[in-house]
Amino acid sequence: xxxxxxxxxxxxxxxxxxxxxxxxxxxxxxxxxxxxxxxxxxxxxxxxxxxxxxxxxxxxxxxxxxxxxxxxxxxxxxxxxxxxxxxxxxxxxxxxxxxxxxxxxxxxxxxxxxxxxxxxxxxxxxxxxxxxxxxxxxxxxxxxxxxxxxxxxxxxxxxxxxxxxxxxxxxxxxxxxxxxxxxxxxxxxxxxxxxxxxxxxxxxxxxxxxxxxxxxxxxxxxxxxxxxxxxxxxxxxxxxxxxxxxxxxxxxxxxxxxxxxxxxxxxxxxxxxxxxxxxxxxxxxxxxxxxxxxxxxxxxxxxxxxxxxxxxxxxxxxxxxxxxxxxxxxxxxxxxxxxxx
Amino acid sequence: xxxxxxxxxxxxxxxxxxxxxxxxxxxxxxxxxxxxxxxxxxxxxxxxxxxxxxxxxxxxxxxxxxxxxxxxxxxxxxxxxxxxxxxxxxxxxxxxxxxxxxxxxxxxxxxxxxxxxxxxxxxxxxxxxxxxxxxxxxxxxxxxxxxxxxxxxxxxxxxxxxxxxxxxxxxxxxxxxxxxxxxxxxxxxxxxxxxxxxxxxxxxxxxxxxxxxxxxxxxxxxxxxxxxxxxxxxxxxxxxxxxxxxxxxxxxxxxxxxxxxxxxxxxxxxxxxxxxxxxxxxxxxxxxxxxxxxxxxxxxxxxxxxxxxxxxxxxxxxxxxxxxxxxxxxxxxxxxxxxxx
DNA sequence: TCGATGAATGGGAACGTTCCCATCATAGGT
DNA sequence: ACCTATGATGGGAACGTTCCCATTCATCGA
Numbered sequence: 001x002x003x004x005x006x007x008x009x010x011x012x013x014x015x016x017x018x019x020x021x022x023x024x025x026x027x028x029x030x031x032x033x034x035x036x037x038x039x040x041x042x043x044x045x046x047x048x049x050x051x052x053x054x055x056x057x058x059x060x061x062x063x064x065x066x067x068x069x070x071x072x073x074x075x076x077x078x079x080x081x082x083x084x085x086x087x088x089x090x091x092x093x094x095x096x097x098x099x100x101x102x103x104x105x106x107x108x109x110x111x112x113x114x115x116x117x118x119x120x121x122x123x124x125x126x127x128x129x130x131x132x133x134x135x136x137x138x139x140x141x142x143x144x145x146x147x148x149x150x151x152x153x154x155x156x157x158x159x160x161x162x163x164x165x166x167x168x169x170x171x172x173x174x175x176x177x178x179x180x181x182x183x184x185x186x187x188x189x190x191x192x193x194x195x196x197x198x199x200x201x202x203x204x205x206x207x208x209x210x211x212x213x214x215x216x217x218x219x220x221x222x223x224x225x226x227x228x229x230x231x232x233x234x235x236x237x238x239x240x241x242x243x244x245x246x247x248x249x250x251x252x253x254x255x256x257x258x259x260x261x262x263x264x265x266x267x268x269x270x271x272x273x274x275x276x277x278x279x280x281x282x283x284x285x286x287x288x289x290x291x292x293x294x295x296x297x298x299x300x301x302x303x304x305x306x307x308x309x310x311x312x313x314x315x316x317x318x319x320x321x322x323x324x325x326x327x328x329x330x331x332x333x334x335x336x337x338x339x340x341x
Numbered sequence: 342x343x344x345x346x347x348x349x350x351x352x353x354x355x356x357x358x359x360x361x362x363x364x365x366x367x368x369x370x371x372x373x374x375x376x377x378x379x380x381x382x383x384x385x386x387x388x389x390x391x392x393x394x395x396x397x398x399x400x401x402x403x404x405x406x407x408x409x410x411x412x413x414x415x416x417x418x419x420x421x422x423x424x425x426x427x428x429x430x431x432x433x434x435x436x437x438x439x440x441x442x443x444x445x446x447x448x449x450x451x452x453x454x455x456x457x458x459x460x461x462x463x464x465x466x467x468x469x470x471x472x473x474x475x476x477x478x479x480x481x482x483x484x485x486x487x488x489x490x491x492x493x494x495x496x497x498x499x500x501x502x503x504x505x506x507x508x509x510x511x512x513x514x515x516x517x518x519x520x521x522x523x524x525x526x527x528x529x530x531x532x533x534x535x536x537x538x539x540x541x542x543x544x545x546x547x548x549x550x551x552x553x554x555x556x557x558x559x560x561x562x563x564x565x566x567x568x569x570x571x572x573x574x575x576x577x578x579x580x581x582x583x584x585x586x587x588x589x590x591x592x593x594x595x596x597x598x599x600x601x602x603x604x605x606x607x608x609x610x611x612x613x614x615x616x617x618x619x620x621x622x623x624x625x626x627x628x629x630x631x632x633x634x635x636x637x638x639x640x641x642x643x644x645x646x647x648x649x650x651x652x653x654x655x656x657x658x659x660x661x662x663x664x665x666x667x668x669x670x671x672x673x674x675x676x677x678x679x680x681x682x
Numbered sequence: 683t684c685g686a687t688g689a690a691t692g693g694g695a696a697c698g699t700t701c702c703c704a705t706c707a708t709a710g711g712t
Numbered sequence: 713a714c715c716t717a718t719g720a721t722g723g724g725a726a727c728g729t730t731c732c733c734a735t736t737c738a739t740c741g742a
Contacts (some may be wrong), residue, residue: 006698032718036701046505048478053458054404055698057395059727062700065459073427079420086414086441090448095455100427109430114436117394118406137389141345148716209364262629284625287602358692374690396728400697574713624724667722684742691736698727703714712714 001246005047008246010314013211014043025051066094066310067110071128072152073100077254077280078126079298084303092311094156105129110145116143122310124148124156130190138212144313148304151194156322158309162279162297163326164195168202170295170331171250171277176210177336180275183207183214184233186226187252190218199252199279219256227263234267234274246339248275254282261288276336279329290335298327346388355384366392398460407435407651408456409494410449410471412491414441417469418595422489425644426465433652435462451487457484463651465489466498470533484652485597487647492535497663499650501643503620505536506669508636509543511672512591512618515634517551519678521589521616524555525574527567527601531559539619540593560597568604575608575615578633587680589616595623602629617677620670631667631676639668 011018016036023031025041029276032040043049044162057063066089070078081099089096097118099111105128111135115123122144125135132154137322145157175183185203190196201217207214217229234247249264251257257278272290281296305325313320348366352359364372365381373381384390385650398404400420407430411419423439425554430607438459453475456464463485468621475494480486486498516524526544531537541557549554558570567621577587590605598619605617613631622637646666652662 008698011722018699019701019722020720022698023721026700031720036721050458051455052399052460052698054395054398054460057698057727058393058399058697058729059699059701061727063395073424074417074420075419083414083441086439094369095361097441098427100424110574113391117391118436119393119395185719213414229681257625258628265628282625283599284623284628287599287606287629289626349728352692359729360692360731364691372690377691380706390715396697396699397730399699399727400729400731402697475720583717685740686742687738687740689738690736692731695730695732697729700725700727702725703723706720708717708719710715710717712716 001219004052005049007049009038010043010047010049013047014039016043016077018041033340050306053164056207056290061119063119063121064094065097065118065120066122066124067097067099067118067120068124069111069115069126070100071097071103073098073102073127074121075254077149077297079305080297080299081126081303084300085304085306087300088304088307092307093184094307095129101128103128108297109134112138116141124310124316125307126150131155140188144310146309146313147289148302148306149195158307158313158323158325160302160309160325161195161327162302163328164198165202166331167328168199168206170329171279172203172206172212174211174293174331174333175248175250175277175337176212177184178275179246179339180247180337181212181245181261182233182247183212184230184247185216185248185252186219186256187216188219188256196252199248199274219259220311223259223262226259227266230260230263231267234269242244246273246275248277248337251276251278254278254280257282257292257294261292272338272340275339281332285332286334290338293334293337294332295328295329296332300325345393346390348390351381351384351388351390354388355380357381357384370518394476401568402460404460404462405435406438406459406461407463407465408438408440408459409465410452410456410467411439411441412444412449412467414439414443416595417623418490418638421638421640422467422647425641425646426647428641429645430649433648435648442469444469448471451473456500463487463655464649465647465651466493467491468493471495485651487654488649489643489647490536491522499501499654499664499666501646501650501666502536502668503638503643504669505513505539506543507667508620508670509540509547511636511670513544513547513551513553515672515674516589516591516616516618517553518677519589520587520680521617521678522553522586523574523588524553525571525588526555526557526593527560527597528557528647529560529597537593544591560600562599564603567600568607571601571604572608575610587614587616589618589678592617595619597620598623598626598633598635602633611681612677613679613681616680617618622673626673627675629677631679634675634678635673636670637673638670643668 007018007021011021021040028035086096099317101108108128109131122145126148127150135155147159147162148155187196190200249260251260277293279295281294285292285294348359348362352362353430362381363527370378398672427437449469450472465487467489468491476496488498490502519606528537558565590601592601618634620636622635626635
């Protein structure tokens, strides 16, 4: 079983020194004479040489590795962003070490330690808990961090994510325009995740100016419970105006949209007549009866920006003020927010 | 900015030698006296020491890294398997380096080289092209490989994936049982991906014994084309029996199911009356009108088995005969294969 | 009492790089 | 002709580990 060739063997084969070979592969070919370059290239090809990244990482402290910590890898939003991150990394010649925490703060800590032990050069973090101490330690060591989607107040780092203010403005405008007057906002528990809090807050804040009435429900447990809450919202008599005003559900993210759709189907509700709108665009939103209206996040751009921020922060070692990169959602209007009456 | 502590510093702090500290962290604590263990533990804690995996990987040749090459990271099936792989790795103290090739054979080659340069200890490969030469080189170096879902005849490696024979038997049995007699099998181009070929072959092979008639259509291009093909299938007069026999569509994977569902909706077809069934279970299959019948793959198990195979092959250096691990799908019967008439 | 055994511990080379510094030739300015 | 700047190249230490090989010291059977 042939061992992999080392830089020394290439050097010997090419009749050069290991320094020259190292230079060649470190992209300093302009410092080498064309003749030497050619010899090294030939030798490397003959021996199928590839620089050992472990050795590189050890000596130079440059692992060329970016870590990405994802709260839930089965969330299509996360995967879509990851796709953007991956592309951006590739363009920079970086590899991506992915860790999924399954929303377990304990596992999150473990994985953070793991990534740091691999000397990652940057970390994209979609937090599940609040590993503040760990992250502070890492930034303290000069490791560039980017927070993805979820904010962590104790951590000085750039944030990339959705412009939640804009998102809720868009959503509320659209729903109001379409004639819905009473809204039920559905969200997962907002305590731990900052976008949930922000969205909820902006939902509440945006109602008055549009003369909408609305309330929020937090999905804590079972589908059953959610179904009951929706039913209660839909069947009770009008609040502000007399008679039955058009009502709509607004879902805080893709998971909620899924659960809400399920519940509405069980209740036998006709979409459109009862409005339904969700943040996050998913494959199937176009397929449910008249189509579900969504706000699509520019996931690819978010991913790319995450890497860009990382790179920017690793260049300027001086601790710059953390920046926020908020991206605009795109409204995809479909039948679920079209009153048929 | 504090540099990270090294093994030497821990040794000094603990009043021990670096060898002992190394032993401690390599899991050879039983070779150390309890007193020394305690001192080292305390020192490591005080200095927040973490072994440098790059150095480890260099010296011992053990990177503790597993590479996973995914053809399409936005495919929910791939992500689900990846989730299983990740869990299994975690249990073994392995980290996962993920590369997405976006179905680009060229990129696949690049990523293979990348992973090998990180000295991964095993490779899970969901191939997009046929990087035979590269993979042979890697196995030649003693790197354990596992093929995921897609077979590569030139490569001697275990395969984990779906039992496609069983899958098509299940599908055809179910459809026949439900009273459908004429089938249209929809697939993406079967040339390059072995499961597509296998499924198609077993579809064709399984028709006769069940007295089904069927044909296959390959989705090459636009939704429009697919829609036209489906329409042709549905509207032409009965083939074997006179009159209109019940007809059904069978989709080779999740992506096809999505496209077919879209097409059927455009055509205004009622599901059930026209049967629809797909391989791969997706979030939304339960949500489309009467529910779409699917064959669910045990993705988690597939992922775990991939890692298990890797581990098995890295222990026994003797080239064992490659094994195939074929998993049974689970039928989830829904309304889309229930004749209402 | 003594060498043999074995357990606990430590010193140092090696893993494959990078990078500082040295060397050497060539050329250019005086 | 000489000194120096410049460019091409190479030697060797170092990065933080692991692991082979000592070394020490207590224990034990004869």
